[in-house]
Amino acid sequence: MPKLFALFFALLLATSVCVAQPNLGEDPLSAHGDHVKVTWLAPQSLGADGTTTLGFYFEVDPHWHVYWRNAGDSGAAPRFDITIDDAKAGPIQWPFPKRLPIEHLTNLGYEGNTAYLFEVTPQVGSQQVTLDVNLEWLVCKVDCIPGFGQMSLSLPVTPETQWREEDKTIVDTFKQRVPQRLETSPYQVTSLWPLGEQTLALSISATGQQAPDVFPLDGSLLTAREPKTIAAETGWELHFKRQPGVDLPSDTGFVISNHDQAWSAPKVPIGSAPVAAAPSQSIVLLLLAAFVGGIILNLMPCVFPVLSIKLFGLMNTTASGGARTREGLLYSAGVLATFAALGGLLLALRAGGAAIGWGFQLQSPIVVFALIVLFWLMALAFSGVFEFGHKLMTLAGHSSGGSFATGVLAVFVAAPCTGPFMGAALGAAAVLPAASAMAIFIGLGAGLAAPFLLLCVSPQLLNRLPKPGPWMDTLRQFFAFPLYATVLWLMWVLGRIMGDAGWLLAGSVLLALSFCLWLGQLGRKGLRLLASIVAIACVVFAVMQLRDNSGAEASQTSANVWQPYDQARIEQALAQGQAVFIDYTAAWCITCQVNKKLVLNTEHTTELFSQHDVLAIRADWTRHDASITEALAQLGRNSVPVYAWYAAGETTPKLLPQLLQERMITELFEPTIGDQ
Amino acid sequence: MNILKQGLLASILTVPALAFAVATPGEAAPDFSEVDATGEMHALSDYQGEWLVLEWFNKDCPYVRKHYGSGNMQSLQEKYTAQDVNWLTVISSAEGKQGYLGPVEAQNQAKIHNLNASAPFLLDPDGNMGRDYGAKTTPHMFIINPEGDVVYAGAIDDNDSANPAVIPESNNYVVAALDAALAGKPVAEPSTRAYGCSVKY
Numbered sequence: 001m002p003k004l005f006a007l008f009f010a011l012l013l014a015t016s017v018c019v020a021q022p023n024l025g026e027d028p029l030s031a032h033g034d035h036v037k038v039t040w041l042a043p044q045s046l047g048a049d050g051t052t053t054l055g056f057y058f059e060v061d062p063h064w065h066v067y068w069r070n071a072g073d074s075g076a077a078p079r080f081d082i083t084i085d086d087a088k089a090g091p092i093q094w095p096f097p098k099r100l101p102i103e104h105l106t107n108l109g110y111e112g113n114t115a116y117l118f119e120v121t122p123q124v125g126s127q128q129v130t131l132d133v134n135l136e137w138l139v140c141k142v143d144c145i146p147g148f149g150q151m152s153l154s155l156p157v158t159p160e161t162q163w164r165e166e167d168k169t170i171v172d173t174f175k176q177r178v179p180q181r182l183e184t185s186p187y188q189v190t191s192l193w194p195l196g197e198q199t200l201a202l203s204i205s206a207t208g209q210q211a212p213d214v215f216p217l218d219g220s221l222l223t224a225r226e227p228k229t230i231a232a233e234t235g236w237e238l239h240f241k242r243q244p245g246v247d248l249p250s251d252t253g254f255v256i257s258n259h260d261q262a263w264s265a266p267k268v269p270i271g272s273a274p275v276a277a278a279p280s281q282s283i284v285l286l287l288l289a290a291f292v293g294g295i296i297l298n299l300m301p302c303v304f305p306v307l308s309i310k311l312f313g314l315m316n317t318t319a320s321g322g323a324r325t326r327e328g329l330l331y332s333a334g335v336l337a338t339f340a341a342l343g344g345l346l347l348a349l350r351a352g353g354a355a356i357g358w359g360f361q362l363q364s365p366i367v368v369f370a371l372i373v374l375f376w377l378m379a380l381a382f383s384g385v386f387e388f389g390h391k392l393m394t395l396a397g398h399s400s401g402g403s404f405a406t407g408v409l410a411v412f413v414a415a416p417c418t419g420p421f422m423g424a425a426l427g428a429a430a431v432l433p434a435a436s437a438m439a440i441f442i443g444l445g446a447g448l449a450a451p452f453l454l455l456c457v458s459p460q461l462l463n464r465l466p467k468p469g470p471w472m473d474t475l476r477q478f479f480a481f482p483l484y485a486t487v488l489w490l491m492w493v494l495g496r497i498m499g500d501a502g503w504l505l506a507g508s509v510l511l512a513l514s515f516c517l518w519l520g521q522l523g524r525k526g527l528r529l530l531a532s533i534v535a536i537a538c539v540v541f542a543v544m545q546l547r548d549n550s551g552a553e554a555s556q557t558s559a560n561v562w563q564p565y566d567q568a569r570i571e572q573a574l575a576q577g578q579a580v581f582i583d584y585t586a587a588w589c590i591t592c593q594v595n596k597k598l599v600l601n602t603e604h605t606t607e608l609f610s611q612h613d614v615l616a617i618r619a620d621w622t623r624h625d626a627s628i629t630e631a632l633a634q635l636g637r638n639s640v641p642v643y644a645w646y647a648a649g650e651t652t653p654k655l656l657p658q659l660l661q662e663r664m665i666t667e668l669f670e671p672t673i674g675d676q
Numbered sequence: 677m678n679i680l681k682q683g684l685l686a687s688i689l690t691v692p693a694l695a696f697a698v699a700t701p702g703e704a705a706p707d708f709s710e711v712d713a714t715g716e717m718h719a720l721s722d723y724q725g726e727w728l729v730l731e732w733f734n735k736d737c738p739y740v741r742k743h744y745g746s747g748n749m750q751s752l753q754e755k756y757t758a759q760d761v762n763w764l765t766v767i768s769s770a771e772g773k774q775g776y777l778g779p780v781e782a783q784n785q786a787k788i789h790n791l792n793a794s795a796p797f798l799l800d801p802d803g804n805m806g807r808d809y810g811a812k813t814t815p816h817m818f819i820i821n822p823e824g825d826v827v828y829a830g831a832i833d834d835n836d837s838a839n840p841a842v843i844p845e846s847n848n849y850v851v852a853a854l855d856a857a858l859a860g861k862p863v864a865e866p867s868t869r870a871y872g873c874s875v876k877y
Binding site (some may be wrong): 071073074075076077079102103107136138140142143144145147148219220243244245246514 | 698699700701702737738769774796807810812815827829830836837838839852866867869870871872873874875876877
């Protein structure tokens, strides 16, 4: 204590020199401690009618910090014991803090100078207001030093508050950082719920905002450590780590900041998990995502050749604008009807309790086989091996039925190419009410149909395309190759679903079909009939084989770091604090294969994973698997690819983008030290 | 990106603490086995069937000084060891960090501080015991029942001021928890925010 008295006298001496308030010459106007100097932020006089914000200005040495109201894992908030005469003083207003990682702990506080503010309202008729304050603070770098002080101030009351410019600036600066009412915030708190034993999840919705910094008010309930922030459909989900063994209260508070301003949510009730993320307010956004996703589908390797050829058909015709518009509309109708049908089927199955997701049609070997045959015939036709018979040609090319059929075809061939923007929309569709889900499917269809329709109805746009000519034949022949590639890939998919028998069967049928085509072209009527019969017989035989065989086991994953999906194994690893990476994939998903090839199966990734003892799981959704569908639904998705990363010691995943880059995997393991 | 990195950093830094369950009220206490300043070994199993209080200590921490300078901690140690409660005061400061004490110094400091614990300081310079328990601050307090379960984890009292003058009017959580537990009653507040200086691992 003698130290304190010495300090006290030192303060007296110091303040007798700085005579800002002549009538208070002997009162201390500041307090000092190691690494800290505290001064008043006060006007020269208080306005008689109204409230004035005053404060304590803490000047703190570089790299030292003082604390917020919830100091975090260690440390202590400053204390202000204010006695005030002839006025009312409000509670201390705390500017939003910064997370300060200190060795194994996280503190909440301020590095550098800060101000703690409070409001003063003079009583009616008072001439002078006196303030006495007992201060205590803790200033820390790694080690901590407590400080104590006493400060007083006497302020005359005048009609208007009079400030020194520099003091007013400081007060205003920090006042801006004091949390405001949540109603004025761009962020809305949607729900707060316990996630397992160790985590409290907070969902915040906002549009057009950066991810918020959120600070818990109650340090005995939640640790101060940075919450895991997961971008959700309409905002973010933040996972706060709970203090072990503390029972949940009925509510708790947070301060939400956008790094410039902050808002206070003092009482957020702790309830149950939000029902299916209820993104009702952002259905427009989801629809937009679906639409854009649909447009991008046009460029996918499985769709582009088909549409291009269709377009050539249009350019070749001397059809009037009206006829073209009709073609475009029919095509669109085909696309939309197919999407609606698939969406309806999906919803009906969902209502029936089946755990399925987008792309489910490709889990059927018969559908895959049908696509193989279709792509093979188209590829051969593109190559010029045979001309579509004029009946077929009219069907695919010029007749109204043809445009509708092209639309149907486009949807079927597009299904495996889940592109950017589509994942989120389809994931939402899986959990949304039927009407909204159907709207998203239709939105996707509208996106897929839009570019073609636009070209049909706008002669100007069509005229911009290069003039028809012999080059179109060359291009058509060229387009055969992506189709051959698609055939190869689908054969592989079939192999994954059925085992090696799938390859052999499909390959044989393709051979037989090619032979039949050749046979048919010999020109004799009898031979043509024979060829048709043989071809149909082959296809029927193959489909029957596929039906019998669809239960056969697929050959499982090759021998590498990747393990097949095993929920028990994953839970065990998470309980042990091991890092887990789950690759939700399917053989029929092109994006998945690209990511696998370029990022996941590289030596770089394999090495990183084994170096950090990561349990790498490949959840193969090529065939219908209820447990994987269930796991996807828990992540809010119902399509692949999905990449879930559980950092070591975490039980909640971070989802990686659908288009992976090697850099993203590297970044999982090389956190840079935050600026301390 | 920055948030992500910081989040990852935080999770990586806390891996040692998370890899094992930290001492949590209602659950079995983590095992430990450390030597005290006189070289004697203490393990959790030695205290099976008995009450045990663990207290984290750093002689240079102002909050530890608050409770030792005022004699508050020593009087608690005296009061409860007289009731056959074991009391171990643990130093987890790493060598070269604030509060680290070698065996000889520790014995001296035990005398200077009038330590009334069951043994002179338990020395945990590698921080294993502190991390297993999730000891964050000095003083961080844990109470373990004869069955080996944690019944209390947290601060010594409800006043995180460094000023010893506040001790008489503070609500002492450890006293409340021990008195209730020894009387066979449930502990009203089994977990509180431990205040004080960070443990210098």
